Amino acid sequence: MKIAVPNEADHYDTRTHEHQHVKCSHCQKVFDVDMAVPQSFRDKIKKETGFEIGRLHMMGIGLCQKCRNKVKEKL
Numbered sequence: 001m002k003i004a005v006p007n008e009a010d011h012y013d014t015r016t017h018e019h020q021h022v023k024c025s026h027c028q029k030v031f032d033v034d035m036a037v038p039q040s041f042r043d044k045i046k047k048e049t050g051f052e053i054g055r056l057h058m059m060g061i062g063l064c065q066k067c068r069n070k071v072k073e074k075l
């Protein structure tokens with residue numbers, strides 16, 4: 001599966017089962033997170049919007065461990 005990430009090189013996935021992504025806002029690296037979205041999350045969306053989600057893809061933005069260490073060194 002190929003995940004198109006805007007403004008950067010595509011993230012190539014070897015995982016075919018549901019998983020999520022987190023992206024480092026500093027080095028732009030995309031990491032895989034082995035986690036399915038809980039059913040309660042889908043239920044809540046359905047209840048509030050009437051929308052039934054087939055496949056949910058989350059992209060978390062933050063700092064990876066390497067960059068967090070770099071930021072710490074600078075402080």
Ligand SMILES: [Zn+2]
Nearest residue numbers: 024027064067
């Ligand atoms: Zn990083």
Ligand SMILES: [Zn+2]
Nearest residue numbers: 013015021032
């Ligand atoms: Zn992935």
